[in-house]
Amino acid sequence: MMASVKPLSGAAPGDVEASVPQRYLGLLADSAERLLAAADPAEMVDEIFALIRRELRLDVFTNYRFDGERLRLEAHGGLGDEEAAAIASLELGEAICGTVAQQRCMHHAVSIRTSADPVYAFTKRLGLDTYACTPLLHGDRLLGTLSFGRRWTNRFTTDELRFLRTLCHYVALAKYRLHAEAALRDGMEMRERLVAELKHRVRNALQVAVGLVGAEVGEMPVAAQAPLYRAIERLQILALAHRPLYGSELPGAIDVGRLIAALIRDGAIPVTAGKIAAAPPVRIETAAALALLLHALTLPLSPGEPVTLHLAMDARRMTIALNGLCHPDEPSRMVRGLLHQLRGTLAPGTGGTVLTLPVPHDD
Incomplete structure (x- = not known):
């Protein structure tokens, strides 16, 4: 031995x-x-x-x-x-x-x-x-x-x-x-590959959903097409909310200011951008809910009706003022549901409607 x-x-x-x-x-x-x-x-x-x-x-x-x-x-x-x-x-x-x-x-x-x-x-x-x-x-x-x-x-x-x-x-x-x-x-590379695959699947799934609903619209009576068109718009809003993820280094982190700018630029919400303060990034589910809520609130607007959106921040809350938008007497079920999900409140403000969300609102 x-x-x-x-x-x-x-x-x-x-x-x-x-x-x-x-x-x-x-x-x-x-x-x-x-x-x-x-x-x-x-x-x-x-x-x-x-x-x-x-x-x-x-x-x-x-x-x-x-x-x-x-x-x-x-x-x-x-x-x-x-x-x-x-x-x-x-x-x-x-x-x-x-x-x-x-x-x-x-x-x-x-x-x-x-x-x-x-x-x-x-x-x-x-x-x-x-x-x-x-x-x-x-x-x-x-x-x-x-x-x-x-x-x-x-x-x-x-x-x-x-x-x-x-x-x-x-x-x-x-x-x-x-x-x-x-x-x-290796762990970081695997994480990046999984996130990239998830982003790809989400984007494709939303595109397929828009296509399927769009195909159904043409076969429906004219009177029944409006709800389907709204469904298409909402799917497109979800796709728009997810879009920042595809170039993001932080999976799930969405810049609220950029999201609002994209919604306005693409015509998803018919408003004009006012003062937009810097806001902390939010999770994708919060960004998607906020995009859908802004779309639902501005959906009744008539073409050319002037509404200006301002985003303000303080230590406790995020405030989105929609100047020129009348406060709804009876918010729709979707608006109520999204407010509940975001733990937000909707109230009349000076010259319009004010949406307030707690910060952080992703806990």
Whole structure:
């Protein structure tokens, strides 16, 4: 059974570093700087090997990544293509690196050429006489292993082993950082794809609904067409409320001022824009309900009837004044329902009707 180098009793990474000879501290500082800036785990270890190879007179290095089941060779130096292919994947407990991964303890193989231990078979074929393998750990999580070998001597010194152990600790931290960043990017990309798909489906569904209702209108008696035309208008209002989402970086965030401007520009509400204050973004369901409410309130307007819309904000509420619009004595069922959904109130104002909504009104 392989003998392993036991961790320093009670030693924290800083304690280990403090015991590293002065001539290695510069290498550790340079290594840490490169690891902090690294963007690729394989290239990162290649650079570290190139940095320390001459000082420690190293001949070979191997870096394995643990995929949850096996070790996968991620980077190597000093090996030919056939040699690397022979050890591209290892089971836990296989060869030196597999055993270190299984035991999670550094191993220093010495006098390999004269050893009969079958675990050393591959390193012996490489002509190595000493080999130091360290598990890359983040807490209890195994990330992989990092190993260094020599042909010219049969062992590493104690100082060299301390240096390599500290260096491997830094590599493990860097690899964990890269893994966490990659997982975060993957999660964000998946979220963006799902949001894009949702937007696409909503837009298509609204377009199909408008088309279906429009097809029905032509087959209905003239007297029955008015309700269907209103249904088409409302579907178009919903599509208009959703439109800002298609170019938004914040899924579900709708700018109220821009929504009102779009409603006016597209003729969905026959009013003139007055003073429009900046308002906090609202959820899509709030934006859709507000668009439908403004459409329902202005639906009775006659062509050319002058109405001006003003939007004002304070810390507690959003106020939309429709100057020139008479306050309805008996709001329609749709208006009442939308007011209830928005937790808003409708009241007579100076020269028109005032719609008040609480802020925030999405809780």
